[in-house]
Amino acid sequence: MERFKYSLDKSSKKYVCPDCNKKTFVYYVDTETGNYLADNYGRCDRENNCGYHKAPSKGKKAYLIPFLSLVSISVKAFKLTDLNGVISVIPKSQILEQNTKNCFITEWYLKTSTINYFSNEIKYFNIDNVSLINEAKTILKCEPKKPSFHKLELLNDMFFGNPVSDNLTEFLKTIFTKDEVANAVLNYYLSGANFFWNNATVFWQIDNKEQLRGAKIMLYNSATGSRVKKPYSHINWLHKAIKEPDFILNQCLFGLHLINEDYQKDIAIVESEKTAIVMSIILPDFIWLATGSKCNFKFDLLKPLKNRNCFAFPDKGEYDNWNNKAIELNKLGFKIAVSNIIEQTDFEAGFDLADYYLIMTNTLN
Incomplete structure (x- = not known):
């Protein structure tokens, strides 16, 4: 949960976007006073065709980190023991708020640490002053930062050079043949790693130009194939594990590199x-x-x-959201059909296509 001082205007008022010249521009407002912010803060509603968006400065961003203990070891540092028993020495200046069981630590410090914080609560501190206006003015376009890419040698080393066993692959071997699993692992370059947790799974995001956009690390239970979510969701990123704090993550679809291998197959x-x-x-x-x-x-x-011809299979509870998005995209030339096969089941929210087929297979057997 993020707590903001500023938010986009929720009224129906729209102004002329300086980028596309359409009357689709929404200003940011101060949530305490209701006043518009300075003229370079706002977003164009034409997300697909324009995409201009500049948010106001929010001050220092910090994440809520639960701990087993937090002990002062000097006038400048704390020793923090997280829920996994991992010990970190943290400068006192980077802990912006402290409670009995948790504290807010700056994003700047967390980027260089091994502390998991990906899905934690976010809060902003020391919010900067932002000027206010009462009328629309010209807005300058904000240049996006260039994305980062991992080196191919990193994938080669982890996948071919020094492979590590991962729990998800071990689970797959219990329900599919050795050859089926080996082929899937090779197609997606499924890797193992001991970053953050032992025998975690690395999902490489390789785009259709063979560029390594990023690598998500997640921990699974080898007996059930379920993702480990307690006491927190075990998700992190490779660029944090290898200490690349300046890495600009620009995600792509997982498996996107495969679309170049067969132009006849549907997606x-x-x-x-x-x-x-x-x-x-x-x-x-x-x-x-x-x-x-x-x-x-x-x-x-x-x-x-x-x-390409595409078929989308949303998880239970997401059919309407994905179908509405597909309708918008199809107006732009996409060819996406959204299946409601999972929505028609009696399973709980979050149930997905793999769950459905694995249960059906076990039932038939």
Whole structure:
């Protein structure tokens, strides 16, 4: 949960966007006073065709970190023991708020640490003063930062040179043949690593130009194949593990590199990387890709698929959101059909296509 001093105007008022000259521009407002911010803070509603967006300065960003203990060891440092028993020495200047069981630590420090904070609560401190206006003015376009890429040698070393066993692959071996698993692992360059947690799984995001956009690290239970979510969600990124604090993550669909291998196959899109791998074994007539998040079913990530026939399989509870987005994208030339097969089941929210097929297979057996 993020707590903001500023938010986009929720009224129906729209102004002329300086980038596309359409009356689709929404200003940021001070949530305490209701006044508009300075003229270079706002967003164009034409997300797919314009995309201009500049948010106001929010001050120091910090994440809520739970701990077992936090002990002062000098006038300048604390010793923090996290829920996994991992000890970190943290400058006192980087802990912005402290409670009995948790504290807010600056994003700047966390980027260089091994502390997991990816899905934790966010709060902003020392908010900067931002000028206010009462009328629209010219807005300068903000230049986006260039994305970073991992070196191919890093993948080669982790996948071919010094492979590590991972729990998800071990689980897959219990339900599929050795050859089926080996083929899926090779197709997606599924890797193991002992970063953050032992026998974690690395999901490489390789785009359709063979560039390594990033690598998500997640921990699974080798007996059930389920993701470990307690006492917190075990998700992190490789660039944090190898201490690259300046890495600019610009995600792509998981498995996107596979679309160049067969132009005749239709594309199937799911949310979970694990589901894409499982379904690639069960239904190999499709090229299976994953968004990695329900929010990543969007234009920026789906753009490389514009000329391909696509079938999307949202998790239970997400059908309406994905279907509405597909309707918008199809107006722009996409060819995406959204399946409601999971929505028609009686399973709980979050249930996905791999769960469905694995249960059906066990039932038939």
